[in-house]
Amino acid sequence: MxxxxxxxxxxxxxxxxxxxxxxxxxxxxxxxxxxxxxxxxxxxxxxxxxxxxxxxxxxxxxxxxxxxxxxxxxxxxxxxxxxxxxxxxxxxxxxxxxxxxxxxxxxxxxxxxxxxxxxxxxxxxxxxxxxxxxxxxxxxxxxxxxxxxxxxxxxxxxxxxxxxxxxxxxxxxxxxxxxxxxxxxxxxxxxxxxxxxxxxxxxxxxxxxxxxxxxxxxxxxxxxxxxxxxxxxxxxxxxxxxxxxxxxxxxxxxxxxxxxxxxxxxxxxxxxxxxxxxxxxxxxxxxxxxxxxxxxxxxxxxxxxxxxxxxxxxxxxxxxxxxxxxxxxxxxxxxxxxxxxxxxxxxxxGPTLAANGTVLITLSVAHLIVKLGAAEQTLLIPHADGTVRTWLQGVRALQRQDRDVTDVAPRLLELTDPRVQMYEATVGSVQPGAAFVAAQVNAVWGTAFTDATIRAALESGLPTP
The missing domain is CATH 3.40.50.1820 (Alpha/Beta hydrolase fold, catalytic domain)
Known part of the structure; x- marks a missing residue:
């Protein structure tokens, strides 16, 4: 185990x-x-x-x-x-x-x-x-x-x-x-x-x-x-x-x-x-x-x-x-x-957890750090390029099968915390969590959210497929 x-x-x-x-x-x-x-x-x-x-x-x-x-x-x-x-x-x-x-x-x-x-x-x-x-x-x-x-x-x-x-x-x-x-x-x-x-x-x-x-x-x-x-x-x-x-x-x-x-x-x-x-x-x-x-x-x-x-x-x-x-x-x-x-x-x-191992780490680390970090502290959350988007593509496919994926939006919402900065080491990118999440959601669902609108959108759940 x-x-x-x-x-x-x-x-x-x-x-x-x-x-x-x-x-x-x-x-x-x-x-x-x-x-x-x-x-x-x-x-x-x-x-x-x-x-x-x-x-x-x-x-x-x-x-x-x-x-x-x-x-x-x-x-x-x-x-x-x-x-x-x-x-x-x-x-x-x-x-x-x-x-x-x-x-x-x-x-x-x-x-x-x-x-x-x-x-x-x-x-x-x-x-x-x-x-x-x-x-x-x-x-x-x-x-x-x-x-x-x-x-x-x-x-x-x-x-x-x-x-x-x-x-x-x-x-x-x-x-x-x-x-x-x-x-x-x-x-x-x-x-x-x-x-x-x-x-x-x-x-x-x-x-x-x-x-x-x-x-x-x-x-x-x-x-x-x-x-x-x-x-x-x-x-x-x-x-x-x-x-x-x-x-x-x-x-x-x-x-x-x-x-x-x-x-x-x-x-x-x-x-x-x-x-x-x-x-x-x-x-x-x-x-x-x-x-x-x-x-x-x-x-x-x-x-x-x-x-x-x-x-x-x-x-x-x-x-x-x-x-x-x-x-x-x-x-x-x-x-x-x-x-x-x-x-x-x-x-x-399980195969899906194994295939999304780096996403699991990103979400786990984010949950701990967001809950424990100070109110005015910059929170640096690591991710691997492309992995969150690939995971979300699978989530959208599940939506099309009428599967319950309501547990996903709260995890994305956590990444849009104003303190969060998403860091990807291999390409050396750092960007606000809200901008990162908006880009992933837009790429998968064809939406046009911005870093200013993504939090409110996710509070209502994921976009429809």
């Missing part, structure tokens, strides 16, 4: 390769010892700095710290922290990093996986691994790569905290949830953080982590805004989907096997927390791992982006979550034309 990150567009905006240096000196157990219930009070988190470095880019420097965060009774959490450079308090974005492999913790498990390198490997750091267990993918990262992803927020004088879930290191759902909670606790006790302007971002398994970071956030640091891409929001429904819905849709035995092998490592982690299949296992408890729990716990408004042909986390789960709290969860659906052929559609997060 992997997703691309914002690194690509951030580095395009950066225009240079960031450089950094760091060191590590510590180690800790990776055993999963979290409590049954994740407390939401700030509590205490012990912070140990394991290394430091700086992002050198665009003629400026942004220092960062490599941190070990320890909450009593839990396994250690690791994070890369870019403190705000401005005096006083600043907005901060927490980015969930469930899969990224890090080498600077001092733990043997990280050294083992680093020695294996990028690729598929046995999931043998997970306690319930055994004969027949599926391998998992390992993707190493570096402080430089994380710096590139953070740059778009750093350039706006935000702080950035990347929290590593380290899926490859084993553990269970509670362990990942504890990691995100440790990150939120760190923000709660960090004096340079504007606790009224915190954002959280994650995709897929990291989308689950983003939702639960908000659910468990101490009262003093409840995020102002969240973005979740293809998030896993209901684990009971996910187990039911893989175990019973997929077999009812997929008749090809080879494709069924692909699904089972892919999800086997996830099921081990889910069952380690919940006790087993919610339908067939007596006593299995999903009460803290479903949409109803999120409804009760999450106060943060979230933008959720989801492909309607997502075969890993079906879009029906997001539709159900939105229906429970439409005032809190705002969806943007990447829709596909035509019927789904389940026997040929590979297990992934």
């Amino acid at each position: 992997r997703l691309f990150s914002t690194t690509l567009l951030s580095l395009a905006l950066l225009g240079t390769v960031p450089t950094a240096c760091c060191s590590s000196t510590s180690s800790a157990s990776n055993s999963c010892q979290g409590p049954d219930v994740t407390p939401t009070d700030p509590g205490s988190v012990q912070v140990t700095q394991l290394g430091a470095g700086e992002l050198n880019a665009a003629g400026q420097k942004w220092p960062y710290q490599l941190l070990k965060l320890e909450v009593p009774g839990r396994a250690a959490t690791y994070a890369q922290w870019f403190p705000p450079r401005k005096p006083g308090v600043s907005p901060t974005v927490l980015i969930t990093k469930p899969y990224d492999g890090i080498t600077w913790t001092g733990e043997a498990v990280d050294a083992k996986w680093a020695s294996r390198g990028n690729g598929l490997h046995p999931d043998d750091s997970e306690p319930h691994h055994g004969p027949g267990s599926s391998p998992i993918a390992f993707t190493p990262t570096t402080p430089e790569i994380i710096s590139g992803e953070a740059f778009i927020y750093l350039a706006h004088d935000f702080g950035v905290l990347a929290v590593f879930g380290r899926f490859y290191a084993g553990g269970d759902l509670q362990n990942d949830r504890d990691d995100m909670n440790a990150g939120m606790r760190f923000l709660a006790q960090t004096s340079s953080v504007d606790t009224t302007r915190i954002g959280v971002f994650g995709g897929s398994w990291g989308g689950y982590e983003a939702l639960y970071a908000a659910a468990d956030a101490p009262a003093s640091v409840i995020p102002k805004v969240g973005v979740a891409v293809s998030p896993l929001s209901d684990f009971a429904q996910e187990v039911d989907y893989v175990s019973r819905v997929v077999p009812s849709r997929v008749s090809d035995p080879a494709m069924r096997t692909r699904y089972q092998q892919f999800f086997e490592p996830y099921f081990r982690r889910i069952f380690a927390t919940t006790g087993g299949d919610p339908v067939t296992t007596p006593g299995a408890d999903y009460s803290r791992w479903d949409a109803a729990h999120l409804l009760d716990k999450v106060q943060t408004p979230f933008l959720i982006l989801h492909d309607d042909w997502d075969t890993l986390i079906p879009v029906e789960h997001t539709r159900a979550l939105v229906s429970l709290a439409p005032h809190r969860y705002t969806p943007l659906y990447f829709q596909n034309a035509g019927p789904v052929n389940w026997n040929t559609l590979a297990p992934d997060h």
Whole structure:
């Protein structure tokens, strides 16, 4: 359940390769010892700095710290922290990093996986691994790569905290949830953080982590805004989907096997927390791992982006979550034309989302920065030349099929915020967001809007096809 990150567009905006240096000196157990219930009070988190470095880019420097965060009774959490450079308090974005492999913790498990390198490997750091267990993918990262992803927020004088879930290191759902909670606790006790302007971002398994970071956030640091891409929001429904819905849709035995092998490592982690299949296992408890729990716990408004042909986390789960709290969860659906052929559609997060990956990044980053930026601040939003227009051409085609695309206009409207400047690195263009959006809409719908009229027009929705 992997997703691309914002690194690509951030580095395009950066225009240079960031450089950094760091060191590590510590180690800790990776055993999963979290409590049954994740407390939401700030509590205490012990912070140990394991290394430091700086992002050198665009003629400026942004220092960062490599941190070990320890909450009593839990396994250690690791994070890369870019403190705000401005005096006083600043907005901060927490980015969930469930899969990224890090080498600077001092733990043997990280050294083992680093020695294996990028690729598929046995999931043998997970306690319930055994004969027949599926391998998992390992993707190493570096402080430089994380710096590139953070740059778009750093350039706006935000702080950035990347929290590593380290899926490859084993553990269970509670362990990942504890990691995100440790990150939120760190923000709660960090004096340079504007606790009224915190954002959280994650995709897929990291989308689950983003939702639960908000659910468990101490009262003093409840995020102002969240973005979740293809998030896993209901684990009971996910187990039911893989175990019973997929077999009812997929008749090809080879494709069924692909699904089972892919999800086997996830099921081990889910069952380690919940006790087993919610339908067939007596006593299995999903009460803290479903949409109803999120409804009760999450106060943060979230933008959720989801492909309607997502075969890993079906879009029906997001539709159900939105229906429970439409005032809190705002969806943007990447829709596909035509019927789904389940026997040929590979297990992934959907073809339209993949084809519009840079658009997804543009819209996600814009949503966070517009919500967190200062009233008089220039907000620079990256985009890739031609991609927004191509996406909108697909949206217009959906309109002609009488599909509901009312969720698109609000996202374009956000780009017309008077503070927004759209930046495209490869052609070096910068233009006001309203002028950019007007040009895209006019090119696709044949309209004649201007930067002065596009906002009012979009408030009524998209033009007719």
